[in-house]
Amino acid sequence: MSATASFNHVDDAKTVTVVGAGVIGISIALHLAQRGARVTVLDRRDGIPPCTDGAFAMLIATQPDGPSEFNALYGHAIDAWHHFDAEFDGALGVRWEGALMWAAGGDLAAHLDEQYARLSEWGSAVERIDARNFVSFCDGVETGPIAAGYRSTRHGVVDPAYVWKTMRARCVALGVTFLTRAPLARINTLATLNGLPHAYVEGLPPPDVVVLAAGEGTAALAASLGSDVAYTIASGSLAHSKPVPWRALPALVGPKLSVKQNADGRIVAGLDYAPGAACDDTSDAYGETLLAEARELLPGLPRLELERVTHGRVPIPRDKQPIAGFLDGVANCYVAVMMSGITMAPLMGRLIADEIVHGRRDALLIPYTPSRFKPE
Incomplete structure (x- = not known):
């Protein structure tokens, strides 16, 4: 391969290499292919990456712990999910039953009160809950004492593994190439006629754009280009039951446990991911617990048989807000890292694909450029 290159193609189709086959990478690939791009996706695994498989996959409609624009982004993400599900004729198994968050007291209760006040001021679809009205939103829950809480009416839940498989199949139908068992330690560069180095992956033709959407592994790949992508990692394990009869059930986010039921009847339970969280127990004993x-939270449930325990490691950007944009100093390398990846996937996939294909950065993405972490 030559030391310098220009990157003109016979046709006008963009060529894009996406590194990472988690839900964000898959969504970007899908939306790129829908726009006529020729897309290759690389991942070191054959199947669904643990960061996606191990997600609780609550579709989050509000984000009170940040500026109002960040909260609004989550609202746009939920709008995008409704459109995305419609594109699949409602086959993604979304349950739109809201979420109930509550606390027994202490700092968590005070924090929920602050969140509710902030969300109400911003006009988000939330309702206060307490011990008296909880049953009107969901019966049969042994909540314990409720000192504070609220319902977010626009939240939903999905099975991330099912969504991922469905999206991947659509990608394949659109001509996306998947290269699996492809471990990658670095991104290479070539000198170009315009002076900025051009990123490419060893063994593949240099594309118009390389997208780094490798979750936890993104920082090391960006570092190989001399760029800093700042995030920490939270980890957690989830227990998945075998299917049980479907029941009306919003996502429950209580002081001890988060619980949901997927559309196929499986109950999923776990502790919340949070900055600094680390639970790496994937034993059957932990899953049974x-x-x-x-x-105990839902005593009306039938006996739950453990099917599997999943474990996910979630990148949480330094300011907890998405990182999405081209790296400075490289002609063609785009980075996409964020928490709430399941929630953000349809929206970010569309916005990022539009930016790559059409060269227009949507106003929603402007606050989330990677360069915001550069020292002044």
Whole structure:
């Protein structure tokens, strides 16, 4: 391969290499292919990456712990999910039943009160909950004392593994190439006629754009280009039951446990991911404990049989807000890292694909450029 190159193609189709086959990478690939791009996706695994498989996958409609614009982004993400599900004829198994968050007291209760006040001021669709009205939103829940809480009416839940498989199949139908078992330690560069180095992956033709959407591994790949992508990692394990009869059930985010039921009847239980969280126990014993606690919270559930325990490691950017944009100093390398990846995937996939294909950066993405972390 030559030391310098220009990157003109016979046709006008953009060529894009996406590094990372998690839900963000898959969504970017899907939206790029829908816009006529020729897309290759690389991942070191064959199947669904653990960061996606291990997600609780609550579709989050509000984000009170940040500026109002960040909260509004989550609202746009939920709008995008409704459109995205419609593109699949409602086949993604979304349950739109809201979410109930509550606390027994202490700092968590005070924090929920602050969140509710902030969201109400911003006009988000939330309602206060307490011990008296909780049953009107969901019956059969042994909540314990409720000192504070609220319902977010626009939240939903999905099964991330099912969504990922469905999206991947659509990608394949659109001509996306998947290269699996492809471990990658670095991104290479070539000198170009315009002076900025051009990123490419060893063994592949230099594309118009390289997208780094490798979750936890993104920082090391960006560092190989001399760029700093700043995030920490939170980890957690989830217990998945075998299917049980479907029941009306919003996502429950209580002081001890988070519980949901997927559209296929499986109950999923776990502790919340949070900055600094680290739970790496994937034993059956831990999974059985989580399901036992789920039955304590919902005593009307039938006996829950453990099917599997998943473990995810979630990148959380330094300011907890998405990182999405081209790296400075490289002609063609785009980075996409964020928490709430399941929630953000349809919206970010569309916005990022539009930016890459059409060269227009949507106003929603302006606050989230990677360069915001550069020292002044």
